[in-house]
Amino acid sequence: MRPAALLSLATSVPPHIFLQKDVMNAAWGIFGSRFPDYERFAGIFTNTGIIKRHGVKPFDWYLTQRGWPERTAAFHEGAEALFVDAATKALANANLRPADVDTVVTVCSTGIATPSLDARVARRMGFRSDISRVPVFGLGCAGGASGLSIASRLAQARPGTNILLVTVELCSLALRLDELTKANIIATSLFADGAAAVVLRAGDGGETLIEAAGEHLWPDTLDVMGWNVDPLGFGVILRRTIPEFVTTELKPALTQVLGRMKLKLADIDKFICHPGGAKVVDAIETALSLDQGTLEHERQVIADYGNMSAPTVLFILERARAKGLPPRSLLTALGPGFTASCVSLRHAA
Template identity: 35%
Template sequence: MTRVLAVSTAFPPHRYMQQEITDDLVSHLPAGADGGLLRRLHAGAGVETRHLALPLDRYRELGTFGETNRLFIDLATDLAAEAVERALVEAGVRPEEIDLVVSTTVTGIAAPSLEARVAARIGLRPDVKRMPLFGLGCAGGAAGLARVHDHLGVRPDATALLVSTELCSLTLQRTDLSAANLVAGSLFGDGAAALVAAGGGRDSTSTAPVRTAPAGPTVVATRSRLYPGTEHLLGWDVGEWGFRMVLGPELPELVRLHVTEEIESFLAEHDLKPTDVTAWICHPGGPRILDALTEELGLPDSALAVSRRALAATGNLSSASVLQILNDTLSDRPPAGTTGLMVALGPGFASELVLLAWEE
């Protein structure tokens, strides 16, 4: 059994209204570019505000991929440490009690990886087990929790930490007028999230700090799924320019055709139907993805309200979004007996599902 003890988020201090970001991008479009299309995409993204790693005017000065990636390492390390320190306090867990740390990101490259850079700063043990994940994209937060659950299944006395850090704004290609880049520029924001979890055999009285977080769920089961023949539809084209978005327009239809069936099959294994789930922790890939899930699963409009609010408030945070949404869900204190489902989609094309339960 895996018990979620706490989830916390951290955001850069630079927060902008969507209209401010839109106006800035339009004002620096290459000659002859269609500013009206960019404005329509931004207006329809379901995003109201976003946090950015840098002040808006700094993005005009960004140079090579190497320079941008060095910024990523410095800023992401600080943001990850902030989220982790907050989550540990809320969980009532000392840094030296962490046995495993899983980190996920897809918006920068770091070796040593981010969790290694954070470890000494926050006081993790030198013998802590590390599992850095890269390439899972928006599915990374859910996949990270699933890998934490795998570890705690064989180490029930252990305590684990998951940290997701994404600085999506540093990947934006300001001169790329492809539909994928324009859509990405309308959706993605920056932020970090951290989750602390413990195995069922961990002594709940073993820590001195007072736990301040609301009671979290247990992980019941997980499922990972690759959809063959879809590898070209989502990911990065990486070159001297940095990360260039690959985003196929077919994704909402793939969600309708395959992901909703995957969700129904997964739930059926546990004698559940979509209507039995009352806490949906869905990655906000965009309004069309959320609409497809709602319609195909026969859910009420309110079912994915937390995901839509998160999209409006912070944009799509890639792998950190599902952890942010879980944090928001915990703040509402779901009653005992609540069934939850975490859903995230990423490159592969792939889905990650995590079944959650708030115990009676």
């Protein structure tokens, strides 16, 4: 089977910009008097590496407690707009029309929509009535890499067809004013909204090929990352120190995944990694024995956009492509499961 080629990539963010210093000040007002030893945790905001990020609602909207219906309405409106913007740009970059899309893969874990997002925007986009829809939920931060893997295999299965991958996450809607937990404070300091779209086709054009893909699922790690669902909506689960986990566990996992691809770590010219936060980036560099500062695109994206979950690694891939990819790159992301998802990219100079 001929590998899928990456024809285009585009990203999108909502219009509302939140400066990290303003979020930090607001968090003091919300949690400072109610959270034991809050002052000890407040430094998290300055240690993330984030300067600004984007949200689908104005800043003040998040300062009032919102229930599930309000969050869902905001999700539908914001996610649909980001989907259309990212997808439209990616298709234009590939010189395609929405009617040329044969399959759309939609990756999202921060809201629930039934009918799914792809159906809700189908008329606005101009998709054909016979389009194949593949909505994917629950991959979290690994969704950008796993979604690319899923989309590439669908492209391989039907050579010559156009596969559109859209990842859209509205992490800001999971901000909880009622949860006085360290996990909620960390989420408030990190997460943001954004979308990315990729067009793939097998057997026809494209300098960047999806060479192989694989995953590693660690046993007994359901408590590392995920959602807790209650009447108010999603609440974040972060119950282990992820940088420490990355430092000790990432390299052995990637070695196993690459082994199944018939590759070694030494075969990788560039790593393109979901950053999580500044400390996670440092941990990745340590785990993979990379020189400090090697993951410059990761630090730039986290500074400019925060952690947008699934789309984030595709924002980093966009920057890496603009600078020029080496012959082989490995795109990696960690997410609920706890899972490492990897995609090997071959690029022709």
